[in-house]
Amino acid sequence: MRPQDLSGAHSRLAGPAGGPKGAPVTLAALAPGLRVAIFADETGWHTRRLQAALRARGAHGRCVDLADCRVDTTAAWHGLVIPGFGRELPDAAIVRGIAGGSFEQVTKRLGVLHALRALGVPVYNDVRAIERSVDKAMTTLLLHAAGLPTPPTWAIESPVEAQRIVMRESAAGHALVLKPLFGSQGKGLRLVGRVDGFHCALPDLAHGYAGLAYLQRHVPALGEPGFDWRVLVVGGRAVSAMRRVSTHWIHNVAQGARCEPAALDADLARLAEAAARTLELDYAGVDIIPAASGAPLQVLEVNGVAAWQGLQRVTPFDIAQALVDDLLTRRVAPRHEAAARSA
The missing domain is CATH 3.40.50.20 (Rossmann fold)
Incomplete structure (x- = not known):
């Protein structure tokens, strides 16, 4: 050969x-x-x-x-x-x-x-x-460029500029989620900015964040407990969804969220399919959260190496x-x- x-x-x-x-x-x-x-x-x-x-x-x-x-x-x-x-x-x-x-x-x-x-x-x-999906900044950039709703996001190496953004967002009453650029399962997530009425400063980015601030405006829960959706897209088609319910603001199953079956309505399916298509993924776990005040559903993350054990528990067909x-x-x-x- x-x-x-x-x-x-x-x-x-x-x-x-x-x-x-x-x-x-x-x-x-x-x-x-x-x-x-x-x-x-x-x-x-x-x-x-x-x-x-x-x-x-x-x-x-x-x-x-x-x-x-x-x-x-x-x-x-x-x-x-x-x-x-x-x-x-x-x-x-x-x-x-x-x-x-x-x-x-x-x-x-x-x-x-x-x-x-x-x-x-x-x-x-x-x-x-x-590569596109594991890099949270690239994921967000591509979603934004495609016109898909996703929370305002910043990826910055300068601690001074990052702190300035946190201060500005805090003054406007917003909390921000600080995430490791390469991370999964809700590990390393931290709220900064205006949190429960108090200002929370940005931590030292050298510890746990590799000197980079990936900041995403926090989308508050609509009620208690809060939830988001994980939608599974396979071959370009949304095939299943679940609600990840948690009293904590982090809704990852690995962080203790409860899995509940969810109806895969047209809006949820269309948004998840568009997100997977934007990143050109064969299959994807798309994390979507509801937003208040009539705002559109927001895409938080698109997972290209998605786990599905929690989803399988509430899904009737064999995902694998x-x-x-x-x-x-x-x-x-x-x-x-x-x-x-x-x-």
């Missing part, structure tokens, strides 16, 4: 399951024999569900930590080593988690995903979309199976068909 023949990089995709040239590929014919890399920095409930969903389609999912992958141009024509796949590439990849590390380590891990994409391996979510089926039918099948036509 030579680098210039990328269409042949996955020979299994051009096998008998493809049928005659030009014939459509069914899900049942597609998956048997496919080997899928599940990239995760830790294994557990989510990876087990994905492996079970792949087995249900006759495919095999192998968990791999991106930290264990490497570039080795002596190992194979493509120059990558993916543990468990020998000299071959996986037929597809699902990104479940990317471990933190030094700038160099994270760059290498993302580089592996970029390389797989360039070599023709469907990566779900695409690495470029993950929905993700796997979307990967196979929308991302893998077109390559399968193209390979069958050229065989």
